[in-house]
Amino acid sequence: MSLLVVGSVAFDALETPHGKVERTLGGAASYFALAASYFAPVRVVAIVGDDFSAKDKAVFHGRQIDLTGVEHAAGKTFFWSGRYSKNMNERTTLATELNVFANFRPTLPGAYCDSSFIFLGNIDPTLQRSVLKQMKCKPKVVGLDTMNYWIERTPAELRETLRHTQILMINDDETRQLTGEHNLMRAAKHVFKMGPRTLVIKRGEHGALMVHNNFLFSVPAFPLEEVHDPTGAGDSFAGGFMGYLAREGRINDQILRRAMVYGSVLGSFAVERFGVERLTNLTLREINARARRFLKLTAFKL
């Protein structure tokens, strides 16, 4: 089933202990779409400037990624720059230039309005909600990402959008900030009162934790010998997770558990190279082989 994502498409400048790039394709929707497209057709809603060339777009070609919903506006594409510490656990944002992203008003092409699976990337909750309002049919599943900026500045709008969300995918700090609860289990109960039925807490190198109705499921981060660039790990996780759900076309406990594993698989591939590079040359065989390694990594007998 088709999956719609709304979010940023950007140019990033990145600096990690493994190197530096001045301008590479980035943005949450880019990572998400590339990761999800290994499982299901993806429809992208985003905005780019007139500096976004045919060559930049070509990265998405030849995959099941529909770019009809990517608006080209006069001006520059969103630009973000970040530097990682030696152990890569800390990231300093050096620049955020919203450019055309500042005037982004997501408009869905007619053909997108029947999407069954939706992922509302980290943007203004009012704009996230406007995407849902444009849907002709009620989507099967709505997933949402957000960040401290929106939790602090637009709490009422975020709450309203959460009422229409089934899966909330955020990190542990954001979970605590959103709910005012330090304990993540108690925080999950708060989240369920806000609307979502499933909370996926992304915990970087500590993996991810899912709380769904009355069960818990945890996956580790795949132990890699070398991480070149952690940018986009969370967005690639979300792409793998939602892409897998869209491929299955429905949700049950087992499907959600496998989606957690495929999310971790795509997140782990993303960080092996700079920017989106690794997500552009994966094979399903590699993806499935790594999913099987997760089985071995976590299996034990009692």
Ligand code: AMP
């Ligand atoms: P992550 O590593 O998951 O935080 O994702 C990093 C990606 O998010 C980069 O490619 C950036 O271009 C993009 N990004 C950074 N800041 C923002 C923002 N305020 N809104 C939307 N996207 C952003």
